[in-house]
Amino acid sequence: MATVITYKNSESYHLPGVVKLADMAFGEGYLTLELACEISNFLVALDVDRVIGYAFNTVEDGVGNISHVVVDPRYRGRGIGTELVKRSVEILATYDISRVESQAWQRSDNRVVPLASALEANGFSRIKYLPNFYNLDHSEDVPCNVCGNVCTCGAWQYELQVNEQDTL
Numbered sequence: 001m002a003t004v005i006t007y008k009n010s011e012s013y014h015l016p017g018v019v020k021l022a023d024m025a026f027g028e029g030y031l032t033l034e035l036a037c038e039i040s041n042f043l044v045a046l047d048v049d050r051v052i053g054y055a056f057n058t059v060e061d062g063v064g065n066i067s068h069v070v071v072d073p074r075y076r077g078r079g080i081g082t083e084l085v086k087r088s089v090e091i092l093a094t095y096d097i098s099r100v101e102s103q104a105w106q107r108s109d110n111r112v113v114p115l116a117s118a119l120e121a122n123g124f125s126r127i128k129y130l131p132n133f134y135n136l137d138h139s140e141d142v143p144c145n146v147c148g149n150v151c152t153c154g155a156w157q158y159e160l161q162v163n164e165q166d167t168l
């Protein structure tokens with residue numbers, strides 16, 4: 001039987017699974033359980049009750065942001081990342097915002113991070129390159145999985161206009 005993936009807003013019992021995926025993708029300590037509990041509102045992708053993907057959505061100063069999109073390596077390449085972005089946009093568009101932004105990791109080793117494709121598949125446009133974007137997030141205590149203590153990875157800024165009909 002084909003696996004059925006479901007998507008929902010996180011409950012507290014999902015958070016250890018979220019942190020495990022963040023450790024794997026971004027390095028241990030990047031997202032602590034304490035911080036995850038404080039933030040709490042993740043969109044999670046579930047295989048039955050197991051967290052196999054998540055995205056973090058925020059709204060600040062009238063702009064939505066999608067960050068931390070992660071899919072368990074065993075489930076990648078099946079459209080789950082693209083679906084997390086699609087559903088994140090739907091959630092964010094319910095707020096009084098005119099655009100959603102997202103930053104797609106450009107690894108310093110130049111290996112492909114397919115979030116850019118998932119954003120483009122959802123209509124996002126590439127705006128500009130942000131050098132050393134994750135530098136302040138990493139240190140000796142929280143090394144980057146690619147660069148170590150001093151992170152030189154950049155990011156591509158993406159944007160999508162939403163709620164355009166409301167302004168007519």
Ligand SMILES: CC(C)(COP(=O)(O)OP(=O)(O)OC[C@H]1O[C@@H](n2cnc3c(N)ncnc32)[C@H](O)[C@@H]1OP(=O)(O)O)[C@@H](O)C(=O)NCCC(=O)NCCS
Nearest residue numbers: 025069070071076077078079080081082104105114115117
């Ligand atoms: C980015 C990520 C969430 C994508 O998740 P996913 O479920 O594999 O994504 P999808 O299956 O929806 O695929 C998205 C696109 O990537 C492509 N893709 C998937 N796996 C790929 C791979 N291993 N190599 C190259 N491209 C790949 C798909 O073909 C698709 O592109 P298309 O729409 O042009 O066909 C996942 O790779 C991941 O968790 N990476 C590590 C964490 C990370 O870097 N997050 C982003 C931080 S900005």
